[in-house]
Amino acid sequence: EKLFSIPLLPADYETYGALKTVRRLSQMKSLYADQEAADRLLENGDPVIYEVYELPHPNDETDLLVNITVLYPGYVGDEPYMTKGHFHREPDTAEAVIGLSGEGELLVQNREGELRSLKVAAGRISYAGGGWAHRVVNTGSENLVFFAVSGANIVHDYETAAELNFKKRQ
Numbered sequence: 001e002k003l004f005s006i007p008l009l010p011a012d013y014e015t016y017g018a019l020k021t022v023r024r025l026s027q028m029k030s031l032y033a034d035q036e037a038a039d040r041l042l043e044n045g046d047p048v049i050y051e052v053y054e055l056p057h058p059n060d061e062t063d064l065l066v067n068i069t070v071l072y073p074g075y076v077g078d079e080p081y082m083t084k085g086h087f088h089r090e091p092d093t094a095e096a097v098i099g100l101s102g103e104g105e106l107l108v109q110n111r112e113g114e115l116r117s118l119k120v121a122a123g124r125i126s127y128a129g130g131g132w133a134h135r136v137v138n139t140g141s142e143n144l145v146f147f148a149v150s151g152a153n154i155v156h157d158y159e160t161a162a163e164l165n166f167k168k169r170q
């Protein structure tokens with residue numbers, strides 16, 4: 001049995017036992033277009049790009065993954081901070097992103113190479129059906145906080161998505 005009702009806020013997630021994953025530039029450097037800009041940033045530390053708060057859940061197809069992500073504002077060269085991005089391994093199921101604060105884009109690309117950009121903002125839902133690799137980009141100057149919901153049994157495929165090189169075009 002699993003029932004809960006909590007505020008959609010990172011602090012409340014943590015109180016409820018969420019696992020917090022911190023993604024720093026050094027862990028995703030190769031995904032950025034301007035490697036020299038990334039190296040310059042790393043000389044002065046290793047900036048946190050985003051944090052993911054994941055509630056404990058069974059990896060069960062009858063459950064949902066209900067993560068909150070805090071994506072910080074910033075640039076690597078002229079490319080805004082972004083999440084790593086991934087496909088869901090087969091069965092490749094959908095995901096919805098609901099903006100909580102800040103603004104940005106949900107960049108999606110399918111296996112045929114088609115690239116699309118969907119707006120992410122507070123009170124707005126962006127939906128990516130199965131087959132679309134997805135990544136969020138912070139195009140604003142404030143934290144972009146978003147809620148993402150998908151099936152709890154998804155397996156992230158970061159490798160195939162990294163090959164796509166799907167980026168925010170200026």
Ligand code: S6P
Pocket residue numbers: 052065067068069083084085086095134135136148150154156
């Ligand atoms: C999970 C969902 C999000 C991301 C998070 C970080 O399916 O899409 O919770 O995990 O935004 O992105 P990434 O690409 O590093 O997993």
Ligand code: ZN
Pocket residue numbers: 086087088095134150
């Ligand atoms: Zn996903």
